[in-house]
Amino acid sequence: MKAQSGATLPLERLVRLENFGHSLSGSAWLYQPNTIEQLEDLFALARQQGLSIGLRGAGRSYGDAALNRGQIVLDLRALNRIRSWDAQHGRITVEPGVTIEQLWKAVLADGWWPPVVPGTMFPTIGGCLAANIHGKNNWQAGPLGEHVLEFEALLPNGKRVTCSPDKNSELFFAMIGSMGLLGVFTSITLQLKQIESGSVEVTGWTAPTLPKLLAAVDEHKASDYVVGWVDCTAFGNRLGRGQIHVARYLHSGEDPNAEASLNLAAQVLPDRMFGVLPKRLLPPLMAPFVNNLGTWAVNTAKYLANRTLGNHKTYRQSLVGFNFLLDYIPDWERSYGRGGLVQYQSFLPKHLAAQVYLNMLRLCKRSGLPSYLGVLKRHRPDKFLLSHAVDGYSLALDFRVTPGNRARLVALADRLDKLVIQANGRFYFAKDSSLRRSEVSSFLGASTIQKFKALKHKVDPDNLLQTDLYRRCFEV
Amino acid sequence: MAKPRKTKKIMLPEEPPLSRRPRAVVVGASSGIGAALARRLAAEGYVVAVLARRKPKLDELCAEINAQADVTSALPYPHDVTELEAIPALFQRLLKDLGGIDVFVYCTGVTIPVAIDEFNLEKDRRMIETNLLGAIAWLGRAAALFQRLGAGHLVGISSVAGDRGRVLNPAYNSSKAGLDTYLEALRNRLTRHGVHVLTVKPGFVATEQLKGSPRTFGVISSERAAAGVWAALHGRKQLVYVPWYWRWIMLAVRLTPSFIFRRLSF
Numbered sequence: 103m104k105a106q107s108g109a110t111l112p113l114e115r116l117v118r119l120e121n122f123g124h125s126l127s128g129s130a131w132l133y134q135p136n137t138i139e140q141l142e143d144l145f146a147l148a149r150q151q152g153l154s155i156g157l158r159g160a161g162r163s164y165g166d167a168a169l170n171r172g173q174i175v176l177d178l179r180a181l182n183r184i185r186s187w188d189a190q191h192g193r194i195t196v197e198p199g200v201t202i203e204q205l206w207k208a209v210l211a212d213g214w215w216p217p218v219v220p221g222t223m224f225p226t227i228g229g230c231l232a233a234n235i236h237g238k239n240n241w242q243a244g245p246l247g248e249h250v251l252e253f254e255a256l257l258p259n260g261k262r263v264t265c266s267p268d269k270n271s272e273l274f275f276a277m278i279g280s281m282g283l284l285g286v287f288t289s290i291t292l293q294l295k296q297i298e299s300g301s302v303e304v305t306g307w308t309a310p311t312l313p314k315l316l317a318a319v320d321e322h323k324a325s326d327y328v329v330g331w332v333d334c335t336a337f338g339n340r341l342g343r344g345q346i347h348v349a350r351y352l353h354s355g356e357d358p359n360a361e362a363s364l365n366l367a368a369q370v371l372p373d374r375m376f377g378v379l380p381k382r383l384l385p386p387l388m389a390p391f392v393n394n395l396g397t398w399a400v401n402t403a404k405y406l407a408n409r410t411l412g413n414h415k416t417y418r419q420s421l422v423g424f425n426f427l428l429d430y431i432p433d434w435e436r437s438y439g440r441g442g443l444v445q446y447q448s449f450l451p452k453h454l455a456a457q458v459y460l461n462m463l464r465l466c467k468r469s470g471l472p473s474y475l476g477v478l479k480r481h482r483p484d485k486f487l488l489s490h491a492v493d494g495y496s497l498a499l500d501f502r503v504t505p506g507n508r509a510r511l512v513a514l515a516d517r518l519d520k521l522v523i524q525a526n527g528r529f530y531f532a533k534d535s536s537l538r539r540s541e542v543s544s545f546l547g548a549s550t551i552q553k554f555k556a557l558k559h560k561v562d563p564d565n566l567l568q569t570d571l572y573r574r575c576f577e578v
Numbered sequence: 579m580a581k582p583r584k585t586k587k588i589m590l591p592e593e594p595p596l597s598r599r600p601r602a603v604v605v606g607a608s609s610g611i612g613a614a615l616a617r618r619l620a621a622e623g624y625v626v627a628v629l630a631r632r633k634p635k636l637d638e639l640c641a642e643i644n645a646q647a648d649v650t651s652a653l654p655y656p657h658d659v660t661e662l663e664a665i666p667a668l669f670q671r672l673l674k675d676l677g678g679i680d681v682f683v684y685c686t687g688v689t690i691p692v693a694i695d696e697f698n699l700e701k702d703r704r705m706i707e708t709n710l711l712g713a714i715a716w717l718g719r720a721a722a723l724f725q726r727l728g729a730g731h732l733v734g735i736s737s738v739a740g741d742r743g744r745v746l747n748p749a750y751n752s753s754k755a756g757l758d759t760y761l762e763a764l765r766n767r768l769t770r771h772g773v774h775v776l777t778v779k780p781g782f783v784a785t786e787q788l789k790g791s792p793r794t795f796g797v798i799s800s801e802r803a804a805a806g807v808w809a810a811l812h813g814r815k816q817l818v819y820v821p822w823y824w825r826w827i828m829l830a831v832r833l834t835p836s837f838i839f840r841r842l843s844f
Binding site: 109110111113116117118125126127128129151152153171172173444503508509511512515535536537538539570574 | 592595596597666671673674677726
């Protein structure tokens, strides 16, 4: 022990890191590499210190995917250069720390848009690819990984590789979606989506029951975008009622202001709600309603207002306004209070979804832990190794975390997990914070786990890349 | 490529998601209050890393704790607090193995009896190094961690002996007075960051350290002392005497004017 003096990491590197939901936190030694060479040096440093490395982008994962408690975390946001942009073919090559916001701002004026975006523009592309994120267009567009032409990566074994669906394809389909546990994306080339207008045409209407909502979402799955809001607090048969939003890109000639709509100025999120209320005041104003009764009242009011006032109205909305719903209210997650929140997103095959989701919602209510926000999407399977997708639906449920309800939440999650696994459902690592190793094995299947572990052993023989999620879900 | 540093892998059992067990480090846990406190913390649901010089004692303590709990709760780390230069690496390793620290206790202390007319630098130095310098080295690291986390409990086991300089053991008194002041300074630095700093001043506790001490009274067991520390930790107390009546005894001692104190032989 004595000989190791002077070689330890400096105390100034020690920081506290949180998940996006502020429900998990821990200390880590944080480094922010600016270049690939620095990244390589940090790999060497971690080996020399006997510590593992967790990769982190913007820290927007709901669970513990970007935490590596007590060990090293690399913040990759400084690797944020756009390397090349081919406006004619819509091909862009970026470093992993480039955010979705940086991306769309760079390409919009040329008539392009990211083919798949999450509900917020703040995550990094590297993080999005590690999670293989999906958007409200998953049925149509698949996950982000399907729009990657190729990527370069630095593997923990020191090798630099280029992967595409044809080249090093095993690693291509495994690294995308494996939460930064196989290597670091150092350069990502995406094929973007050509658009004629910066606006989409949106139609919204309500559905009085969950089966009707699911049927409506399924009926419109071929639209460019479709998403459902689910009221998880209503009573009796109304539980699971909600609202569906369908949107489509505008064709050339449909939008008289097409050119202007492609300007950044047309894509600004309003900074006031209802025209008067500064948005930063919203989280504290929302906080008193973030409880069982308050959410029931807000949800009921929202449902009834949409049913009577806005039903079946069609309107045009900016791409930013439609896609980045979560960014409307800055730091909205703070309204969940000091304990933060977790999200539970499960993916179920189409034919079982109605029954199982209803059972799940009832279970939540009976446990006294109704979800305060439910979001429904339509999905299709993809070819990625650790895929979360099924031919069916996903329901994302937000839960408030308090010091007193953690154990109950875990117990509830365990019961929900059983229902999902029985129905051959799947889970999504970008959101998850409650799965256990046995459950991960059940939903991914033993052969997938084996393949993943074999590949991990090949590219990362010393287990250099680790996160809290890795130790929770995979390591034995 | 640099060779990975070889450390024995410490495996903690799988924990329920979202509700991991709190982590504690007890420096000076092979016997006495430290060992009792480690047992108590484990019983309260903590994962406890225990540090001390004597490895067999540590292993024995861990085996005992882990046999009682149904999951691994205690992990042994042999360490001599006077080896200051080993502390950064061991601290880093503790952080790695535990995945974080919520409670940090410095409990190491030695009393080396000196004759009333003896001035022995070697003895004095050992007491200062163990009781004060080691404490500053460890508590300072833990303080840096807790300041960044904006949370945590720092506990220093001092002694009633730090309240006055007495004829019996000047260096021991000084080491404990120094520790008191250091802890007070940490408290003033860290309270604003949400960190709890607890100074514990036990009276006479039946430990190895007490053996050979003259004129003891009201001796309590290590378990009772540990229970007092746990209660103070739980109640976020800043300074406690254990047992409680020492607060009043020491008040009287502190108020004793010097012209009287100089004439006492205690």
